[in-house]
Every structure is written in structure tokens, then in C-alpha cells.
């Protein structure tokens with residue numbers, strides 16, 4: 379308390395001596411939070427509402443208490459599992475972008491067994507929304523993913539197999555708006571590889587298939603159906619009706635693709651929503667955020683926009699990351715370190731992956747500022763800077779900001795800096811890439827509480843702190 383009062387007095391003095399800026403800096407070097415506040419609650423606190431007058435879906439965490447309508451089918455939060463899946467997603471993204479195109483090789487070798495261009499995919503994220511499928515509509519809980527284009531859901535009769543899900547499995551025979559896509563047709567050709575491989579057909583019905591890095595997969599009919607988002611209707615929405623589904627989906631019915639490619643919801647509903655969407659990921663696994671489609675009435679003046687870049691893998695949203703500050707001090711990292719491979723923003727990757735030299739500069743400064751807390755070795759191979767906070771009531775977390783092209787700086791806030799596995803293990807929630815040539819990934823842990831706006835037609839991405847609770 380005494381030190382807080384004295385720093386307050388110092389601030390007054392600084393302001394008095396017209397050094398208000400210095401005062402702000404001293405004040406803003408860290409966030410001081412209660413340690414108990416960093417531990418997620420086991421009860422759902424669904425307080426956030428999306429922006430008024432727009433089509434907003436509630437976003438929840440797939441391992442949190444807000445998604446437990448049927449506890450037996452839903453696994454509890456397991457950080458080991460989350461971090462392993464995250465590494466497998468990052469490896470898939472890195473190979474897709476890698477110059478020696480391992481990704482392409484992988485996709486071709488899969489093509490013999492799985493008849494779709496989507497081939498190998500990157501796994502899916504941890505955030506879920508509920509949409510309506512069919513007529514009459516049935517609720518389906520889907521993971522949303524800015525790194526995937528194709529939407530799919532498990533479908534009856536589950537001709538080969540379905541895993542257990544929380545919602546009743548979608549039954550196309552009970553819907554009056556369902557249609558199979560036949561083949562060969564231009565629509566079916568959207569799924570086949572650019573190299574002109576044959577359209578995946580069975581009895582003149584178009585097939586799709588996606589294989590995930592962790593051996594999860596889905597295959598079935600490429601179909602059209604009515605999609606309902608709150609009260610909005612998207613007719614003839616093209617999606618995968620999964621007849622053979624297996625993997626670690628934790629009771630979720632499927633995936634909602636928000637990537638940049640042709641079959642994504644963003645492109646299919648371009649007329650309705652003008653290729654515009656935004657989300658805010660909740661601060662903890664026990665609170666809620668939102669996913670909003672369309673622009674609504676006005677764009678908040680506190681949103682800061684940076685150019686959206688297009689990269690070699692065109693489904694991803696590219697950013698121009700140029701610098702990082704820790705504790706209000708800009709790290710000395712040459713911008714070329716970031717431009718070698720470029721940066722994507724991804725709703726599905728958990729931990730932000732930085733170029734090795736950028737990560738090591740961040741870590742050095744972070745460790746220096748955290749030297750009052752006991753460091754421990756990590757139980758996860760993702761992290762190398764972890765602290766035991768069990769002896770502390772509060773913790774002063776160094777502030778971290780990212781700088782983007784267009785003179786945009788984004789304060790990442792207090793929630794995305796430490797990844798708290800348990801009170802005795804709180805880790806710097808960033809990781810270094812293996813190779814300087816691997817792409818930088820702005821992950822979802824660091825996006826929490828930010829309103830992130832994707833203006834695809836305007837080719838810009840906007841950020842606003844404090845978008846949700």
C-alpha cells in the first residue's frame with residue numbers, strides 16, 4: 379500500500395513538473411492482478427452480450443463450464459492435451475507454408491484415401507458457437523476457425539461412424555431444405571485440387587474429406603443446406619455432411635469455417651455480411667464472448683486498423699507485425715526478423731509463435747521484470763519461462779504490446795500474458811518458432827478480450843481492447 383501511495387505521489391509530482399508522459403510510462407509497465415483471478419472458475423459466468431443490433435453468436439470455450447449441458451460427454455480442461463493439440467496445429471500450419479512444401483506432399487499422399495482438396499487440415503480451435511442447420515432448424519455447436527474454409531457437421535445416418543456429440547446429430551432426412559451436390563459439377567470441382575484431379579464422386583454425389591494432424595478426420599457428402607445464424611438465414615449454404623467422423627472433438631458437432639477461401643462462410647454469405655465479421659474471445663474458460671457477422675451500424679472509433687495481407691496459403695489472414703514492447707519498452711528486434719516468413723492471425727492456435735530471436739528478446743526482458751517471483755521448470759515443452767505463484771497474492775505482470783503496419787499498437791491486456799496451468803505453474807504464454815523461416819502466428823491466448831474485426835473486402839484487420847469480459 380505504502381509503495382502504491384508513493385508511486386501515486388510521484389505521479390502527481392511528475393504531472394506537476396509537466397512530465398506526465400514519464401508518469402504514464404512508470405504506471406503502465408505492469409498489470410497488477412490477484413493470483414486467484416488468474417484461475418478460471420468452475421461455474422459459467424455468461425455475462426457478455428455482443429454488440430447491439432447485429433447478428434451475434436455467443437462464444438464459449440469448449441473445455442469450460444459454459445459448455446456442459448451433458449457433462450458425461452464433455453472432457454474437463456486438460457492443459458497437456460490442449461498444448462499438444464496446439465503444437466500439432468502449429469506444425470501443420472508451418473509445413474503448409476514451408477518452402478520445401480511438405481504440406482503439399484502430405485496432401486497429395488492423403489489424396490488417394492481422402493477425396494478432397496481440403497485433404498490435410500490443421501485441427502480446430504477451442505472456441506465454439508451454436509448455429510441452426512436445416513428446416514426446421516436444429517441447433518449444432520461448432521468450433522469456429524479462421525484457419526479453415528469448409529464447414530462440416532456430423533450427419534445421420536452416420537453411414538460409417540460418428541463420435542458422441544452433445545447436440546442431437548443432424549438428420550438431413552428430417553430437413554426439407556437439404557440437397558446433395560451432384561458431380562461432376564463446378565460446385566463439386568471447388569473441392570478438388572488445382573492440379574485437376576478427378577472430382578470425388580460416389581453414385582453421382584460429391585464427396586468431401588478432411589484429415590487432421592492428430593488423426594481425427596471427417597468424410598461424407600458435400601451438400602447444401604439452410605444455415606441459421608441467430609435469426610438470419612443463409613440458404614443453400616455449402617457444407618460437409620459427415621458420415622465417417624472420428625477424433626478428439628469433445629462433443630462438438632463439427633466446424634464453422636471462417637477462412638478466406640471460396641467455401642468459407644465469409645465468402646458464401648458475402649452478399650449478406652459484406653465479408654465482414656468480428657469476434658471477442660472471453661478472458662477465461664468460464665466466461666463468454668461473441669462472434670458477430672456483418673458490420674452493423676457503425677465502426678467504433680476506438681478500433682485501430684492495420685492492413686490485412688495475403689500470403690501464399692490464401693485461406694489465412696496475414697498481418698504485418700513489426701515490433702513488440704515489454705513493460706513499455708520497445709524490444710530491439712530488426713523488422714526483417716518478422717518479414718522473413720510473415721505473420722498470420724489465427725483463432726485456432728492457442729499460444730502465439732514468434733521468430734526465435736524475437737521470442738528470446740521478449741523472454742529476456744520478461745524474466746528481468748519477473749525476477750521477484752520464483753522460476754520453475756515447465757511441465758510442458760511449449761514453455762520455458764514459468765513461475766510458482768502459490769506464495770503470492772497478487773502478481774505484477776509486465777505489459778506487452780504488439781506493433782503492426784499502419785502505425786497500430788495493440789496492448790495485449792493482462793489476460794493473455796501468463797498461461798496458468800496451476801497456481802504453482804504460470805508460464806509466459808508465448809513460444810519461439812524452431813526455425814527463423816517459420817511463419818509467425820498471432821494466437822488466441824493473446825487475442826482474449828480484444829475485439830478483432832476482419833474487414834475482408836476492405837483488406838484490413840481492426841483491434842480494440844476491452845471488447846468483452
Ligand SMILES: *[C@@H]1O[C@H](CO)[C@@H](O)[C@H](O)[C@H]1NC(C)=O
Pocket residue numbers: 456457458459462
Ligand atoms: C491429459 O491429457 C494427457 C495427454 O493426452 C493424458 O496423458 C492425461 O492423462 C490427461 N489428464 C487428465 C487428468 O485427464
Ligand SMILES: *[C@@H]1O[C@H](CO)[C@@H](O)[C@H](O)[C@H]1NC(C)=O
Pocket residue numbers: 468469472473475476477480812813815816817
Ligand atoms: C518450419 O517448421 C516445420 C515444422 O514445424 C518444418 O517442417 C519446416 O521445415 C520449418 N522451416 C521452414 C523454413 O518452413
Ligand SMILES: *[C@@H]1O[C@H](CO)[C@@H](O)[C@H](O)[C@H]1NC(C)=O
Pocket residue numbers: 556557558581583599
Ligand atoms: C442424398 O444422398 C444420400 C446418399 O445417396 C441419400 O440417401 C439421400 O436420400 C439423398 N438426399 C436427398 C435429399 O436427395
Ligand SMILES: *[C@@H]1O[C@H](CO)[C@@H](O)[C@H](O)[C@H]1NC(C)=O
Pocket residue numbers: 591592593
Ligand atoms: C496417425 O495414424 C498413423 C497410421 O495409423 C500412425 O502411424 C500415426 O502415428 C498416427 N499419428 C498420431 C498423431 O496419432
Ligand SMILES: *[C@@H]1O[C@H](CO)[C@@H](O)[C@H](O)[C@H]1NC(C)=O
Pocket residue numbers: 419423425847
Ligand atoms: C461475471 O462477470 C461480470 C463481468 O465481467 C463480473 O462483473 C462478475 O463479477 C462475474 N461474476 C462472477 C460470479 O464471477
